[in-house]
Amino acid sequence: MGRRITNAAAFPLRFVMRWMILGAAAFAILSWSCNRQPPQELVGASVPPEAGVVEISPEMQQRADIRAEPLPYQTVAPEVTAYGRLAEDPGLSFVIRAPAAGSIAAQQAPWPSLGQALARGAVLGAVFPRLSPAERLTLTDRLNAARAELESAEAALAASAAALDRARKLNADNQNMSDRQLQEAEARFHTEEARAAAANATVRALESGLAPGAAPVPLVADQGGEVVEILARPGESVESGQPLIRLARFDCLLAHVALPPGESAIQPPDRARVVVLGHEDRPLAGQLLSRGTAVDPSAPGQPLVYRVAAPGLHLRPGMPVAAFLPVPGQRLEGAIAPPEAIIRQDGYAWIYAASGERRFERRRVQLLRRVERGWVVSGIPPQSKVVVSGAQVLLSEELKGALPKAREGDER
CATH class of the missing domain: 2.40.30.170 (Efflux pump adaptor protein, beta barrel domain)
Structure with a gap:
């Protein structure tokens, strides 16, 4: 019975001691956390940009060609x-197409390449015609008709030539034929002569088209431009009207x-x-x-x-x-900063303003509009001297001076 009483009294004591130990450990951890210094920010972390200050002697400014001057102001519309x-x-796009069905052949100059500029009237190559069975049959029929026309024209020409010769003899023999009749005979002769020549030319053209080695048809660029697409090359067979090369300006x-x-x-x-x-x-x-x-x-x-x-x-x-x-709205006013005066840092646009002979402050500006002489910017007070030459040198000096501070922060 006494042992039970002793154990019952010891149980609350052990419970209280355990909670006291846990409380002391929690207090120690909390105290260490409060006294510990906050972690330093990493170099290059995303923080709000702040203006920097650079001091450079006048001698160094002259050697680095650092110049500051007031900027003119301009009013621009929104x-x-x-x-x-x-x-x-x-x-401004033009497509060169095959003038006839056949095979492509390059002539003296090589076949055009992508990006090549072609002048108007340039000869790219030629197409050797190829006739289908239906086209060949049609040309054969036309050739037969042309030959018949040529024979008729030649017979009429021979008859008109004989009539003209007889008229000349009669006219010379005591004017047995009048001059008017002689002129009419000469006119008929010349007419039949022209008809025979035309029929002969038609026959030759059709025979040339039906011959195995037909004359090639040249490929000519009717408009000039740059080659942007090549759809066929020498040695390929093409159909009449098929696109070969596309030009563009x-x-x-x-x-x-x-x-x-x-x-x-x-x-x-x-x-x-x-x-x-x-x-x-x-x-x-x-x-x-x-x-x-x-x-x-x-x-x-x-x-x-x-x-x-x-x-x-x-x-x-x-x-x-x-x-x-x-667009309609209130006009904006700003200073005209040359491109050399504007630097980019941390995703913003900055300029360096001179605040003394040796001191330059980096100030953030807003680019309003691009103009011929640079940018119209806001955030520059009137009559402020802005660095128009050597701004990148000042930024390098500023960043170089910030490196030791960043290293000290890392060591801590």
């Missing part, structure tokens, strides 16, 4: 940007763009400024051709088609473009 791609103008292209969602209600302007990726310094004038008839699922906005003339830029279908459409 625009809506529509993105799309260039496409070939169907009106790219000095004028079509810009297929789509308005952003929610902007489909605006009236598209007749003219737009079209910028091709990679040629941002050469904005093009686009003429509205039509509203698109089919909506691209990847760009569900209202489709528009602008015709763009771009001689000398070597543009090709498929190049991405951006069309800037002017």
Whole structure:
């Protein structure tokens, strides 16, 4: 009985001790967590961009050609940007077709290749005609008829020649035949002579067409352009009218763009400024051709088609473009920054502003519009001196100075 009482009294004591030990361990872990320093951010992590400061001596600025000057201001109209791609103008495409059924043969020059420019009137090769049984039968019938016509013409020519000779003799013998009758005999002779010559030419042409080695028919490019598709090559058999080579001209292209969602209600302007990726310094004038008839699922906005003339830029279908459409609204004002003044960092556009002889601050700006002299940007106070030459050098110096700080953070 006494042992049971002792065990019953010890059970609560062991239970209390166990919870005291667990509580002490939890308190120790909590204290260690509170006193531990927070982890340092990784270099290059996605953090909100902050402006940097660089200090460079005037001597170094002169050697690196770092120059700062105030930027001019310009007022621009609001625009809506529509993105799309260039496409070939169907009106500037031409297909060279086989003039007759037969086999293709290249002549002196090699057969055209993709991308080759062909001038108007260029001879590409020839087609050696090949006659089907039905065509051969038709030509044979025409040849027989032509030969009969030739025999009739030759007989009439011989008779008119004899009549003309008799008329000349009678006219010379004391005018036994008048001059008018002599002239009529000469006219009949010349008529029969021409008919016989035409019949003879027809017979020769038909005989040449029926001969095994018929004369080849040349392949001529009636229009000039660049070879974009080759559908047949020398040695192949083709039918009459079969496409052989397709040519196209790219000095004028079509810009297929789509308005952003929610902007489909605006009236598209007749003219737009079209910028091709990679040629941002050469904005093009686009003429509205039509509203698109089919909506691209990847760009569900209202489709528009602008015709763009771009001689000398070597543009090709498929190049991405951006069309800037002017819309009614309040005009925007900003500074004109040359391309050398704008740098890209962390997905934003920046400029360096001089805040002293040695000090330069990196400031974030918003690109409003591309113009001929650069970009119209906002975020630059008037009369601020902006670095127009050597901005990349300043960015390199800023990043180089940030490396030791990042290494110290990693060591901690």
